Amino acid sequence: MREQTANSVSVQLIDIVKSFQAGYNANDHVNFSAYPGEIHALIGENGAGKSTLMNILYGMYQADSGKILINGKEAKFRSPADAIKLGVGMVHQHFMLVNTFSVLENIILGDEDTFRFDVIDMKRSKQKVIELKKSFEINVELDDISGGLAVGIQQKIEILKLLYRNAEIMILDEPTAILTPQETEELFKTLAELKNSGKTIILITHKLGEVLAISDRVTVLRRGKVTGILKTNQTSSNELAKMITGRSIESQVIKKSAGGEKIILEVNDLYINNDRGSLAINGISLIIKEGEIFGIAGVEGNGQEELAEAICGLRKISKGTINIAGIDDFKKSIAHIPANRHKYGIVKEFTLEENLILGREKEENFSNGWILNNKKINEFSEVIIEEYDIRPENSKALMEGLSGGNQQKAVAAREMTKNSDLVVISHPTRGLDILASEFVHRTILEESKKGKAILLISSDLSELLKLSDKIAVMYNGRITGELDPKSTNENEIGEYMTGLKSNKR
Amino acid sequence: MQEILTAAFVLQTFRISIPYLLPSLGAVYSEKGGVVNIALEGMLLSGAFAAIIGIYYTGSVLTGIVCSLLAGIIVSILHGLITITFKANQIVSGIALNIFAFGITKFFCKLIFGSSSNSPRVIGLESWGLPFNPFLLICVLILIITVFAINRTKFGLRLKAVGQNPEAADSLGISVSKMRYMGVIISGALAGLGGAWLALDQHSFTDGMSAGRGYIALAAMIIGKWKPTGAALACLLFGLAESFTLQFQSSGVPTQFIQMLPYLLTIIVLAGFIGKATPPAADGIPYEKKD
Numbered sequence: 001m002r003e004q005t006a007n008s009v010s011v012q013l014i015d016i017v018k019s020f021q022a023g024y025n026a027n028d029h030v031n032f033s034a035y036p037g038e039i040h041a042l043i044g045e046n047g048a049g050k051s052t053l054m055n056i057l058y059g060m061y062q063a064d065s066g067k068i069l070i071n072g073k074e075a076k077f078r079s080p081a082d083a084i085k086l087g088v089g090m091v092h093q094h095f096m097l098v099n100t101f102s103v104l105e106n107i108i109l110g111d112e113d114t115f116r117f118d119v120i121d122m123k124r125s126k127q128k129v130i131e132l133k134k135s136f137e138i139n140v141e142l143d144d145i146s147g148g149l150a151v152g153i154q155q156k157i158e159i160l161k162l163l164y165r166n167a168e169i170m171i172l173d174e175p176t177a178i179l180t181p182q183e184t185e186e187l188f189k190t191l192a193e194l195k196n197s198g199k200t201i202i203l204i205t206h207k208l209g210e211v212l213a214i215s216d217r218v219t220v221l222r223r224g225k226v227t228g229i230l231k232t233n234q235t236s237s238n239e240l241a242k243m244i245t246g247r248s249i250e251s252q253v254i255k256k257s258a259g260g261e262k263i264i265l266e267v268n269d270l271y272i273n274n275d276r277g278s279l280a281i282n283g284i285s286l287i288i289k290e291g292e293i294f295g296i297a298g299v300e301g302n303g304q305e306e307l308a309e310a311i312c313g314l315r316k317i318s319k320g321t322i323n324i325a326g327i328d329d330f331k332k333s334i335a336h337i338p339a340n341r342h343k344y345g346i347v348k349e350f351t352l353e354e355n356l357i358l359g360r361e362k363e364e365n366f367s368n369g370w371i372l373n374n375k376k377i378n379e380f381s382e383v384i385i386e387e388y389d390i391r392p393e394n395s396k397a398l399m400e401g402l403s404g405g406n407q408q409k410a411v412a413a414r415e416m417t418k419n420s421d422l423v424v425i426s427h428p429t430r431g432l433d434i435l436a437s438e439f440v441h442r443t444i445l446e447e448s449k450k451g452k453a454i455l456l457i458s459s460d461l462s463e464l465l466k467l468s469d470k471i472a473v474m475y476n477g478r479i480t481g482e483l484d485p486k487s488t489n490e491n492e493i494g495e496y497m498t499g500l501k502s503n504k505r
Numbered sequence: 506m507q508e509i510l511t512a513a514f515v516l517q518t519f520r521i522s523i524p525y526l527l528p529s530l531g532a533v534y535s536e537k538g539g540v541v542n543i544a545l546e547g548m549l550l551s552g553a554f555a556a557i558i559g560i561y562y563t564g565s566v567l568t569g570i571v572c573s574l575l576a577g578i579i580v581s582i583l584h585g586l587i588t589i590t591f592k593a594n595q596i597v598s599g600i601a602l603n604i605f606a607f608g609i610t611k612f613f614c615k616l617i618f619g620s621s622s623n624s625p626r627v628i629g630l631e632s633w634g635l636p637f638n639p640f641l642l643i644c645v646l647i648l649i650i651t652v653f654a655i656n657r658t659k660f661g662l663r664l665k666a667v668g669q670n671p672e673a674a675d676s677l678g679i680s681v682s683k684m685r686y687m688g689v690i691i692s693g694a695l696a697g698l699g700g701a702w703l704a705l706d707q708h709s710f711t712d713g714m715s716a717g718r719g720y721i722a723l724a725a726m727i728i729g730k731w732k733p734t735g736a737a738l739a740c741l742l743f744g745l746a747e748s749f750t751l752q753f754q755s756s757g758v759p760t761q762f763i764q765m766l767p768y769l770l771t772i773i774v775l776a777g778f779i780g781k782a783t784p785p786a787a788d789g790i791p792y793e794k795k796d
Contacts, residue, residue: 081678096673098666099786109666110677118659161677 009072010036010200011057011088011169016066018052026052027063028224034217036168039191039201041211041232044221044244045433046405047391050204053221054171057202058090059083070169089167091158093174093431099147104129106146107160132163136193151300152183159190169200176210177430178459180299181494188214206433208237209462220244245435260290263325264421264453265311270320272306280306282477283320288453290421293444295468295485296457297493303477304457305339308424311455312336314344324422335415339426339457345411348400352390353381355399356414363419388413389439405432409440416443423447426457441467461490475499514748519641520706522744524549524715526644527699528722529729529736530651531692536731537655538688539668539787543599544584545696546719547606551576552700554610557710558617560627569627570701577697578690580606585689589682592791603719611712624710640702647695651733664688668785671792681792696722724771731784742770 013032019025027049034040044050055061057068059077068075070086077083080090097106104122107129113121129142140149140156149157155175162170172191176184191201191214205211211218212232220228220243228243265288274280280303288294298304309315311322312334324334338344346355357366357377366377381395388409390402399407412428428444429437444467448454458464464471465485473481473496481496481503495501528545535542552573559565559572580602587598615621630639655661666674667684675681696719703718704710721743728742729735746766 079678080676084678090676092676096670096676098669098673100669101662101666105662109662110674110679112659112662114659119653119657120659120662 008035009033010070011202012067012069012072013053013057014067014069016053016056016063016068018049018056018061018063025224027056027066030066030221030224030226032219032226034169034200034202036198036200037195038217039195039203039215041203041205041215041218042221043205043208043211043218043240045435046431047223047403048221048244048433049224050221051173054090054173054202054204057083057169058088058171084165084167087166087168088171089162089165089169090171091155091162091173091175093177095151095154095158097146097154097157099145101146102142103140103144103146103149103157104142106157107142107164111165129160129164132160136163136190136197138190150183151178152180152186155179155183155187156190159194167199169202170194171202171204173204174206174431175203176205176207178300180459180497181461181490182498184210206437208240208434211240212237222246241434244433260451262290264288264290264292265325265455266321266323267307267311268321268323270307270310270322271318272303272310272315273318274303274306280477281310284474284477284479285320286472286479288422288455290451290453291448292470293448293454293456293468295464295471296455296474297459297461297464297471297497298457298474299497300459302474302497304474305426307474308336308338308426308455308457311422311424333418333420335418335420335423335452337411337415337423337425337428339430341407341411346399346407348398350399351395352385352397352399352402352410353377353395355410356381356384356395358414360414360418384413384417388443389436405436408432409436412440412443416447420452422453422455424455424457427459428456429458429460429463437463461493464493465490473497475502514752516638517751518741518744518748520638520744521747522740523640523644523702524699524718525722525725525740525743526737527647527702528692528696528719529725529740530647530733531695531699532723532726533651533655533692533729533731533733533736534664534688534695535692536688536726536788537661537668537785538664538685539671539785539790539792540584540588540685540689541595541599541789542581542584542689542692543596543720543723544580544602544606545599545692545722546715546717547599547603548577548580548693548696549700549703549715549719549722550603550606550610550713551580552697553704553714554614554700554710555697556701556704557624557627558613561617561624564628566628566630566632566705569705570698573697573701573704574694575697577693577695577700579693581689581693581696582686584693585686588791589685589689592793595789595791607713610710614710614712622712626708629705629708640705643698648733648737655733660687665785667792668787671787675792675794685792721768724768727784728770739770 011034013030016027016030017025018027030053032053042050052061056063059080059082068077070088075086104126108125113124115121126142133139138156138160140153146154146157175187179187195201203215215232218230218232218235218240219226220240222244267284267286270281270284271279272281284307286294296304306315310317342348347358361367361372362369365380367373378395385393385395390406390409415423428440432440444454456464456468468485471483471485471493472479473483473493475497481501483493528549532542532545555572555576556569559569584598584602587593588595611621614624618624663674663679664684666679667681671681700715703714725739725743726736728739
């Protein structure tokens with residue numbers, strides 16, 4: 001560890017135990033510490049207890065036992081408000097912004113400067129925020145309405161919120177999951193700035209590359225226990241991966257050469273409106289052949305979702321055509337792993353096995369057309385649960401009780417085992433840990449080897465580079481670049497994503 | 506046309522708008538905070554009955570008004586308990602409270618005055634001997650305060666936050682329930698006050714005398730796009746329609762037609778013909794902390 005006296009430790013979590021269900025500790029006697037001026041990465045699989053631990057530090061949960069020391073003094077947090085008072089703040093993975101508010105309103109909410117009668121002193125607040133912007137070089141327009149802003153900017157608002165509250169200890173929960181490489185770079189600059197000013201930064205992440213790039217130390221959690229506390233410059237991604245999973249990860253998935261000649265999906269000069277009635281897709285044409293994985297990169301909100309929805313028949317087309325080979329045979333429907341699994345992928349009040357056959361209940365295996373064959377359904381689920389390692393291993397478990405990662409696995413399992421020629425996938429590994437991601441990647445490749453055509457939408461560029469046979473970049477409803485994954489890199493894709501570059505029209 | 510646009514007609518329009526305006530402004534508070542308040546009708550009716558009781562026993566109009574405020578607040582606290590604390594469906598709670606208010610006012614009317622349909626005549630605002638209608642003044646003041654409170658104060662900002670994204674507000678240490686209770690209780694007080702006006706104007710209580718005004722007030726707030734000034738203008742529009750009804754009672758235009766106008770307007774607005782009316786994002790959704 002560092003040569004620092006105990007007094008200078010800003011955060012100390014001592015012997016934290018937290019259990020949500022009897023017999024299983026989400027945090028099992030966890031010790032954690034971080035220093036001012038340090039970026040400390042907290043890594044581990046889904047369900048390893050990272051979020052639980054940070055929620056305890058942030059006052060969202062209360063530990064069953066154990067102590068929290070902030071700057072050496074014991075602290076009791078009953079709510080986030082208590083934590084904020086002691087300078088602990090969190091940037092959540094899902095941003096906590098009021099969409100209709102201006103950037104400034106979002107920043108000051110809950111901690112407003114006022115005149116008499118509680119009238120807000122906007123001038124004074126604004127001045128404060130402007131100074132913060134300056135000293136940490138964070139650039140946002142304070143009068144913009146927050147809802148329509150890019151995720152990178154929304155994240156800056158979240159960081160400013162913490163700074164405005166004088167947070168000295170800042171927790172960031174997977175901050176780069178939805179950022180472009182350029183935005184990520186900017187975020188890292190800001191984090192370095194914060195670190196230099198003496199803040200304690202705790203970074204929850206799945207991406208080992210990031211851990212190695214910017215953190216000073218790493219704490220690894222596995223199944224609720226700490227399996228390692230390391231100095232970043234003395235470790236490697238292999239060592240970390242081993243500590244996270246408890247075994248070494250199988251080497252890179254091997255990509256096969258692109259598939260056959262038969263055209264499965266043909267999209268021709270497509271125009272689609274978004275929910276607000278303006279153009280989301282502005283003239284797109286693409287062809288996917290059997291056995292091909294067609295990757296689509298882009299900053300979210302550039303038409304990717306509308307495209308996926310249109311192909312799956314969930315959205316009206318205003319102009320153009322979509323042709324799918326063999327679609328007349330209704331048993332060969334499209335498989336779809338949606339981005340918003342809660343809205344489209346699952347029914348959370350249903351059991352796991354019901355969710356595993358959702359939309360497939362008329363298949364011969366599962367019913368005779370009228371009555372469900374519960375025995376068959378159960379057998380099918382047991383096999384799937386085993387094969388996809390869905391936890392808990394109980395086909396009667398309610399879907400809402402499953403963790404996000406396991407829900408995602410269930411959706412993937414249902415759609416991947418479906419008899420279809422075309423699979424439309426959005427963000428298949430968002431929020432999944434290394435092992436689960438590897439598994440999903442392998443499954444995607446295997447299915448493509450069987451000849452399925454796959455449309456893969458993702459904002460994780462390394463994923464796209466790894467899996468795709470072709471990558472198209474969408475910007476403003478158009479495909480602005482078609483790239484060969486073998487000869488491009490994340491930075492180049494990023495330039496297309498932000499509209500800096502274009503190799504079409 | 507000339508005879509229509511007399512000062513008396515304008516004044517009548519304003520007077521008629523009062524029992525719409527007060528609950529409608531109340532609804533702005535409630536709904537900005539994320540609680541649909543269809544119980545306005547019951548709050549209005551309870552307020553009217555309580556005002557009569559207060560005046561009947563004390564002979565003081567002021568006491569009557571205070572009683573109406575209290576009655577509105579009590580019903581609103583019930584609505585808050587059901588929807589905020591126990592997280593039940595807000596529409597169901599509202600309708601249940603309306604039916605409850607209708608029944609209980611009738612019951613006590615019978616018990617106290619020996620008739621379930623109306624109370625004896627009591628004194629009204631004329632006993633104050635003012636040269637103007639104090640309720641009109643109150644309405645204007647409340648409108649100004651509301652515009653200011655919603656747009657410029659800490660309270661307004663937090664109330665809106667809780668109605669738009671309660672999770673975000675919670676994460677910043679703002680108590681979602683507290684803000685929502687405040688919104689609902691203010692709406693109850695204003696609706697109760699509206700009830701006081703109804704009773705004072707008529708000098709008595711009649712069963713079901715709110716006669717759907719609470720629903721129209723809610724519709725006005727929707728037409729006004731959840732904004733205080735918008736709601737106020739919509740209420741004036743409905744007041745105008747009703748004023749015409751009175752004017753044309755003998756002229757052959759079926760009164761039912763004009764009475765239908767507010768509802769028709771509401772449907773047109775909700776269908777999106779007059780711009781888009783977007784409610785607060787979390788309006789109508791009970792807030793449950795995740796764990």
